[in-house]
Amino acid sequence: MQLSLKHCGIRSWRAEDAATLPQFANNRNISRNLRDTFPHPYTADHASSFIATALDQSPETHFAIEVDGLAVGGIGVRLRDDIERYVAELGYWLGEPFWGHGIATEAVTAISSFAIREYSLQRIEAWVFHWNPASARVLEKAGYRWEATLRRSAVKEGQVIDRMLYALLPEIPQDTLTGTKASR
Numbered sequence: 001m002q003l004s005l006k007h008c009g010i011r012s013w014r015a016e017d018a019a020t021l022p023q024f025a026n027n028r029n030i031s032r033n034l035r036d037t038f039p040h041p042y043t044a045d046h047a048s049s050f051i052a053t054a055l056d057q058s059p060e061t062h063f064a065i066e067v068d069g070l071a072v073g074g075i076g077v078r079l080r081d082d083i084e085r086y087v088a089e090l091g092y093w094l095g096e097p098f099w100g101h102g103i104a105t106e107a108v109t110a111i112s113s114f115a116i117r118e119y120s121l122q123r124i125e126a127w128v129f130h131w132n133p134a135s136a137r138v139l140e141k142a143g144y145r146w147e148a149t150l151r152r153s154a155v156k157e158g159q160v161i162d163r164m165l166y167a168l169l170p171e172i173p174q175d176t177l178t179g180t181k182a183s184r
């Protein structure tokens with residue numbers, strides 16, 4: 001997979017990204033805003049094992065954000081199943097030296113369109129810790145809408161926290177929702 005955007009690219013992970021990934025991922029300013037599955041400290045072993053898992057996925061749902069030929073961040077979705085099989089959860093992070101240039105907004109916008117099309121989604125959700133207004137702003141700029149604040153809905157670094165729930169819904173004719181396309 002490869003998307004060429006104005007400020008960055010989004011592409012499949014490569015095994016060789018493991019060597020350089022920790023220099024961007026090993027940062028508490030990043031890990032404190034993500035699920036605990038994103039480790040801190042972040043080592044080359046973590047990078048190798050994450051990339052191997054990402055490359056083993058079918059369909060592929062986790063991608064690198066590339067700037068100047070280097071993987072400097074990650075973006076992807078978790079596909080839900082059962083009654084939520086048309087829903088996915090978005091996640092993303094970017095190396096701190098690249099913050100503040102519109103890269104995440106561009107990447108979130110592009111991956112959202114890609115994911116809606118590629119996985120036939122009716123809804124993409126993103127969960128933002130209450131202390132992370134930059135991420136909330138990224139989602140708003142990418143067309144996501146705030147739906148709720150889920151009080152005490154997570155624990156991070158020993159603190160029970162509120163999370164904001166954002167969602168993006170593609171414009172889909174109502175008859176498609178009840179017709180055969182929704183029967184999978």
Ligand SMILES: CC(C)(COP(=O)(O)OP(=O)(O)OC[C@H]1O[C@@H](n2cnc3c(N)ncnc32)[C@H](O)[C@@H]1OP(=O)(O)O)[C@@H](O)C(=O)NCCC(=O)NCCS
Pocket residue numbers: 029030031033034092093094095098099100101102103104105106126127128129132133134135137138
């Ligand atoms: C959140 C993150 C992805 C943003 O990446 P980025 O490339 O800097 O984002 P953008 O430049 O596209 O947009 C950032 C926006 O947030 C705004 N912003 C930054 N800090 C802010 C703050 N403290 N309060 C309010 N807005 C803030 C910026 O001004 C910008 O908005 P603007 O264009 O209207 O000025 C990056 O900081 C990151 O990786 N953080 C750690 C991981 C993370 O939080 N992932 C998301 C989990 S939900």
